[in-house]
Amino acid sequence: MERWVGRVALVTGASVGIGAAITRALVRQGMKVVGCARNVQQIEDLKKELKSEKGQLIPIKCDITNEEEILSMFGRIQSELGGVDVCINNAGLAHCAPLLSGSTADWKNMLDVNVLGLCICTREAFQQMQKNKVDDGHIFLINSMSGHRVIPSANGHFYSATKYAVSGLLEGIRNELQQLKSHIRVTAISPGMARTEFEIRNMKSREEGERIYMPNISAWRPPT
Template sequence: MVLSMDRWVGKVAIVTGASSGIGAGIAEKLVEQGLKVAGLARRKDRLEDLAKKLTGKKGKLYSVVTDISKEEDVLKAFAWIKENLGPVHILINNAGVVKSGGLLDQETEKYETVFRVNVLGLCIATREAIKVMKANNVDGHIVHVNSLVGHQVLPGLSAYPASKFAVTALAETLRLELNSLKSKIKITSISPGLVESEINKPEYDRHRLFKEGKMLKPEDIADGVVYVLSTPPHVQIQELTINTILEPF
């Protein structure tokens, strides 16, 4: 199998949650590979700082301020990208939120936030990306940034594991739907272990891997994204698990 990113050079990729952590790492890797990357996130200053950092690279990062939990924001973002950058070829559904705590005593608003971002936002972005791909005959690639807790429940994270189990199901459901349509659009679920990022900061102090400096880095997950995108058109990595060589939790 020959791995190459050549077919994506100059094409448009969307990365949600691109202002920090895994999303920023993925956006940077794709820009280095020569893609036009639309970075979607709420924090304009972070996106613009990253865009400046990547000035002079093979590709370019475009800042698109978007709250992935709001459908109107997502639709506006896709409309801007279509008008200014062209058809979407790659969608990286990376935006996510964790609300730590017990499932029994958490506020309803926190449940809603987790599912609005991790599940509904992902569904809406995926739907819109595939609309564009189909309309433009693009054999694109959708990547869901999932989690090990999308396969194995970890207590203390309230509804977060349930949201990631939903991502696992959504990836497989989408694969089956695309297969039924004889579509060549790919779908990959990438499930990392514990990664050094802002989303995990509340868990850091109690975690042995953090204390030992042996957690995954955002660039480790970005490398995984480049790997699945580099596969030939006939190869689909359905699920990629990325973990440290030590115990996951």
């Protein structure tokens, strides 16, 4: 991690869960981390928690479903921090929206966050790295095990389809980077079940969300 000290990382969906854990780790390693989410207050609280650490956290309010907000955020990163070196596409969500009875609005929301938001951030990060001659940059896609197999639960089928899209996007991005002879790297990480706010938001109920985590609760440890 030494070569990344003082350099700039963007983490989308940084307010809770895996995004917050990634943010903590990178700030502690000395990076300047732009943490974005719709609920920026939670990132402000995280900034206070990390104020004595080696790196720095810069909270930015950004709705990943809104392209104008994404472009504005990248403009700030360029003007205030000199551009991004690492982009971690962590933002993602699920709704209980089966393929045969789900809400179109829920489907669109999952596509906007899990696929289009990821693509826009990746495009903008790459173009900013290229403009700034950052040829050792790194783009991460936080995928899911649901991007590799479909579980027998109708509530998760459309979500799984969006994550299969991420698996395909990984190969497409890698192919385009190779064609451009770029040394910028792209990596996808596919977590399994992680005890975060994800299922609580998905089920729109803390009680129902916690029930999903119960079989895994003995193995879970909070991020430090």
